[in-house]
Amino acid sequence: MFFDCDKDGDLDLFIGSGGNNQPPRSPHLEHQLFKNDGKGNFSILKNAFLPNIVNVGTVQAFDFDNDNDLDLFIGARSVSFLYGVTPESHLYLNDGEGHFAEVKMQGSESDKLGMITGSVMADITGDGKKEMIVVGEWMSPKIMEFRNNQFIEIKSTLGNLNGWWQTVEATDLDGDGKCDLILGNIGENFYLKPDSLHPAALWINYFGVDGSIQQLMTRTVDNRNVPVFMKRSMEDQFAYLKKENLKYTSYAAKSAENLFGEKLMQNAVKKVFNFSPSVIAWNEGNGKFTIEKLPTVIQFSSVNSISCSDINNDGKTDIITGGNIFDFSPQFGRLDANYGSVLVNKGGRKFQLLNARQSGIQITGQVRDIKLIPSKTGEYLLFLRNDDFPVLYKNNQKR
Numbered sequence: 001m002f003f004d005c006d007k008d009g010d011l012d013l014f015i016g017s018g019g020n021n022q023p024p025r026s027p028h029l030e031h032q033l034f035k036n037d038g039k040g041n042f043s044i045l046k047n048a049f050l051p052n053i054v055n056v057g058t059v060q061a062f063d064f065d066n067d068n069d070l071d072l073f074i075g076a077r078s079v080s081f082l083y084g085v086t087p088e089s090h091l092y093l094n095d096g097e098g099h100f101a102e103v104k105m106q107g108s109e110s111d112k113l114g115m116i117t118g119s120v121m122a123d124i125t126g127d128g129k130k131e132m133i134v135v136g137e138w139m140s141p142k143i144m145e146f147r148n149n150q151f152i153e154i155k156s157t158l159g160n161l162n163g164w165w166q167t168v169e170a171t172d173l174d175g176d177g178k179c180d181l182i183l184g185n186i187g188e189n190f191y192l193k194p195d196s197l198h199p200a201a202l203w204i205n206y207f208g209v210d211g212s213i214q215q216l217m218t219r220t221v222d223n224r225n226v227p228v229f230m231k232r233s234m235e236d237q238f239a240y241l242k243k244e245n246l247k248y249t250s251y252a253a254k255s256a257e258n259l260f261g262e263k264l265m266q267n268a269v270k271k272v273f274n275f276s277p278s279v280i281a282w283n284e285g286n287g288k289f290t291i292e293k294l295p296t297v298i299q300f301s302s303v304n305s306i307s308c309s310d311i312n313n314d315g316k317t318d319i320i321t322g323g324n325i326f327d328f329s330p331q332f333g334r335l336d337a338n339y340g341s342v343l344v345n346k347g348g349r350k351f352q353l354l355n356a357r358q359s360g361i362q363i364t365g366q367v368r369d370i371k372l373i374p375s376k377t378g379e380y381l382l383f384l385r386n387d388d389f390p391v392l393y394k395n396n397q398k399r
Helices: 231-237 248-252 256-260 262-266
Strands: 012-015 032-036 042-044 055-062 071-078 090-094 100-102 115-122 131-139 142-147 150-154 167-171 180-184 200-205 214-221 224-227 269-273 279-285 288-293 303-309 318-323 341-347 350-354 367-375 378-385 391-395
Touching: 055 131, 071 131, 115 167, 131 167, 131 269, 167 303, 180 303, 180 318, 200 262, 214 256, 224 256, 231 248, 256 262, 303 378, 318 367
Parallel strands: 055 115, 303 367
Antiparallel strands: 012 032, 032 042, 055 071, 071 090, 071 115, 090 100, 115 131, 131 142, 142 150, 167 180, 180 279, 200 214, 200 269, 214 224, 279 288, 303 318, 318 341, 341 350, 367 378, 378 391
């Protein structure tokens, strides 16, 4: 993220690292801050942060303490080697010169928000102040207000939508003066198809015989918590199950409670996944949102990134999305049916989904981000893909 960390009028560069191949407190995971000399030359500022122990999922620059410099909220994606354990997110206050001190706020809800994948700052409540909206896996979207040196969650009707959220964007789509939310999720074409009555769940406890923390994923079948993974995969993780379930028929008939015991399951940390579509959350005010699914074609894959712009100069905000995730196990398959989608705002909360011939966009790969780039020669869209080259499109409707 580019932001002015030292109030000298140029943009400095923050880089947040992550990965599951490095242990916590690895130097490879440390935050990095590069200061700009005003001519586009960057030099790393050592000791700008204390050592970091989590993978970074998102970052927001905002003057939280109203001292006229930009502070940082760094949302944690996960803890290395311990997927599912809720990581600690961090708020860093700026001394005005680019040195950041972590703030531990009593009673704050910021440190255990969840496994955060995306965030945005926007005035959701209409009070003239920006709130922070965060989304992530195994959690519902959260609207956080910074007040009295702590984050306070604003209760909303989004609270029961526990998804594998990938991203969030905020803008006024219907022109009513209230900021709406566009929320990118895993989609309805995924191997797991949970709903409020049939949720999937992640259980975290000392399931291993060696006393280590282990994860167990289940789905709901006939009101029972049934393991998601096949017998062989489960035995690779929990070898002791093999002796107790010599036949596949024996394993298939058992719930998670049958396999691991009621007490172990009851004492486990439980995270729920009960909502998979990507949606628009229309802001009705007072924490109330009307949920509308994005078109079916968009639900064929994940939505990892969203860009909002008036692409056809009609005064209405349109939506561009990108997605796909290839890294699932063979049992889950991969999500690869998102070729970039353009939704043209027709007004009255109606959108027209353009096909590839109409939009000109047909992009393969795993899109991780979309950046809007205005220039003297027009407007450009940069699609950034994991393990692949970026792709640049020009909007021919803007000059």
